[in-house]
Amino acid sequence: MSERLIRLQNVRKVYKTRDREVLAVSDVNLEVNSGDFVSLVGPSGCGKTTVLKILADLHHADEGVVEIGGDTIPFVAGRDVGMVFQQALLLKWRKILDNVLLPAEILGLPLKASRERALDLLHMVGLKGFADRYPYELSGGMQQRASIARSLVHDPKLVLMDEPFGALDALTREKMNLELLRIWQESQKTIIFVTHSIQEAVLLGSRCAVLTAGPARMAEYFPIDLPYPRTLEMKTGDAFGAYTRRIYKLLNM
Numbered sequence: 001m002s003e004r005l006i007r008l009q010n011v012r013k014v015y016k017t018r019d020r021e022v023l024a025v026s027d028v029n030l031e032v033n034s035g036d037f038v039s040l041v042g043p044s045g046c047g048k049t050t051v052l053k054i055l056a057d058l059h060h061a062d063e064g065v066v067e068i069g070g071d072t073i074p075f076v077a078g079r080d081v082g083m084v085f086q087q088a089l090l091l092k093w094r095k096i097l098d099n100v101l102l103p104a105e106i107l108g109l110p111l112k113a114s115r116e117r118a119l120d121l122l123h124m125v126g127l128k129g130f131a132d133r134y135p136y137e138l139s140g141g142m143q144q145r146a147s148i149a150r151s152l153v154h155d156p157k158l159v160l161m162d163e164p165f166g167a168l169d170a171l172t173r174e175k176m177n178l179e180l181l182r183i184w185q186e187s188q189k190t191i192i193f194v195t196h197s198i199q200e201a202v203l204l205g206s207r208c209a210v211l212t213a214g215p216a217r218m219a220e221y222f223p224i225d226l227p228y229p230r231t232l233e234m235k236t237g238d239a240f241g242a243y244t245r246r247i248y249k250l251l252n253m
Contacts, residue, residue: 002033003072005158005190006055011064013050024050026215028064032207034073034157037184037191039205039224041198041247047216048194052160055192056081068158075157079107082151082159082189086166088143090135090150097122097131100150107154114153121149124186126179141172145179152187161193165200174232177203181230198251202243203230210250219250 013025025047032038040048053059054066057077069075082103090099097118104114122131125145127138135143144164151159165173177200184191195201201208202224210219224243226234234240 002035004031005034005036005069005073005075006030006032007065007067008051008054009065011051011054011061011066013047013054013059014062023215025054025061027217028211029218030209030221032190032192034190035188037181037193037204037206039201039208040192040194040211041201041208042196042211042216043213043251044196046211046214048196048211049162051211051216052162052192052194055158056083056160073157079154080157082154082156084144084147084151084159084161084164086163088135088140088147090143090146092135094134095131096127096133096135096138096146099135099146100153102150103154109154117155118149118153121152122146125149125183139172140168141176144168144176148180148183152189157190159189159191161191163194163196166195173200178230178232180204181228185228198244198247199235201247202226202240203232203235208243208247210247212251220246222246 008028008030011025011028015022015024028051040051042048050059054061055068100118100121101114119131122128125148127142127145130138138146165176168176181204193204205224207221207223209221211217212219226239
């Protein structure tokens with residue numbers, strides 16, 4: 001039985017400007033076990049990224065309970081979180097290996113061991129032989145592979161992904177979905193993946209959290225009982241269709 005890594009209970013977040021308050025997140029409840037792949041799906045602007053920022057300790061919740069780690073799974077926010085954004089955000093003047101090593105340098109981890117891990121990760125994400133290339137020499141999908149490797153180099157317990165494939169074309173996006181599933185199964189990390197694509201949420205997640213239009217409120221949180229390894233052919237199956245219809249209904253679509 002996996003141990004619980006995250007618990008959010010009745011979480012609420014308000015952004016304050018000079019002349020008003022904006023309720024971004026309201027009544028979010030979420031439990032994530034170590035090793036889960038949680039798809040966080042909802043319409044644009046509903047507060048999904050705010051939930052990620054709370055989990056990354058970049059924002060603090062105004063109300064509710066936020067528990068990450070604990071006695072059984074010790075957790076340090078800066079050390080134990082990896083982030084992948086919609087854009088790869090690689091430093092153009094650094095080679096790919098040096099980009100992947102950046103979190104290890106910032107955290108002051110031993111360079112030799114980190115370099116070996118970075119090379120292993122580049123191999124795992126399909127970029128063996130590209131360590132000495134610059135970002136402009138890689139395609140968009142390859143750059144995102146490098147950003148995934150960078151998010152793993154310091155061996156975090158939790159990886160947060162904010163629509164990392166949203167800027168890719170449809171075919172590359174599907175290929176990256178399958179690659180991410182392979183990487184998740186090999187790395188055995190806990191992943192929370194934000195998306196507004198219902199099909200992507202079902203294809204990837206071991207569990208799915210559905211958020212309503214902003215302010216974010218948890219409509220439902222349920223397991224996706226489709227076998228691994230997942231395949232694109234599953235999208236044509238009855239079970240896959242039942243999950244997508246369930247999410248459409250929750251979102252009133």
